[in-house]
Amino acid sequence: MKHLNNYADQRFNGQCVYCGAAPKTREHLPPKVFLDRPYPDNLPIVEACLECNNGFSIDEEYMASLLDCTISGTVDPDLVKRENIKQTLKKRPALALRLQNAMRSDDEGPLFDFEYERINNVVQKIATGHILFELNLLFSETPKVAVTPFATLSEDQINTFENIDLMASDFWPEVGSRAMQRLLTNEDNVYNKGWITVQPDRYRYAVIQAQKTEVRMVFSEYLTCQIVFEDAV
Numbered sequence: 001m002k003h004l005n006n007y008a009d010q011r012f013n014g015q016c017v018y019c020g021a022a023p024k025t026r027e028h029l030p031p032k033v034f035l036d037r038p039y040p041d042n043l044p045i046v047e048a049c050l051e052c053n054n055g056f057s058i059d060e061e062y063m064a065s066l067l068d069c070t071i072s073g074t075v076d077p078d079l080v081k082r083e084n085i086k087q088t089l090k091k092r093p094a095l096a097l098r099l100q101n102a103m104r105s106d107d108e109g110p111l112f113d114f115e116y117e118r119i120n121n122v123v124q125k126i127a128t129g130h131i132l133f134e135l136n137l138l139f140s141e142t143p144k145v146a147v148t149p150f151a152t153l154s155e156d157q158i159n160t161f162e163n164i165d166l167m168a169s170d171f172w173p174e175v176g177s178r179a180m181q182r183l184l185t186n187e188d189n190v191y192n193k194g195w196i197t198v199q200p201d202r203y204r205y206a207v208i209q210a211q212k213t214e215v216r217m218v219f220s221e222y223l224t225c226q227i228v229f230e231d232a233v
């Protein structure tokens with residue numbers, strides 16, 4: 001990915017993006033558990049305190065493993081697709097068992113019950129980081145979250161989700177913010193029709209600033225997430 005500095009004001013530097021405490025760690029967006037090695041250069045990074053950074057990692061591991069098990073149709077570490085997840089399932093027998101218990105079968109094959117509360121926590125957190133990184137805005141409210149596999153969306157719903165009309169926005173991003181730089185230069189080929197691909201087939205996202213501020217994400221080209229915040233603080 002292309003490296004972009006934040007040239008907007010620095011009012012949010014020096015605090016945890018999630019709780020405002022003094023930051024001790026750097027949080028990758030998305031967390032690396034959702035990506036494969038070799039990791040892309042210049043991953044978006046925000047500052048976080050140790051507690052917030054660690055506090056989410058169990059849910060992130062759960063969500064990434066659940067996704068790969070769902071896509072692979074198995075919880076067998078030798079049969080899941082992603083190398084990261086093979087290792088995770090071997091290292092974390094309790095997680096593997098939990099996923100095993102969440103698996104049931106119907107005519108179409110294995111299905112998994114999703115623990116949506118945990119997934120919502122993860123995507124809400126990533127969205128907050130993306131908005132700070134791209135727009136230099138920080139939200140503390142609880143957003144509306146919709147998490148849906150592509151397979152359960154209609155064609156119309158997919159079109160609405162995929163098509164981002166950046167020029168229809170009533171708002172220009174803050175001067176100096178990364179979103180404004182992307183808009184002006186438009187030379188970054190990872191930035192395509194409003195979507196920023198962090199790693200092909202693994203993770204892409206879009207940050208939309210209109211009447212409401214919204215983040216859309218796609219994990220493993222399987223799960224769509226839409227996170228909508230009403231007001232900036």
Ligand SMILES: [Zn+2]
Nearest residue numbers: 016019049052
């Ligand atoms: Zn924190």
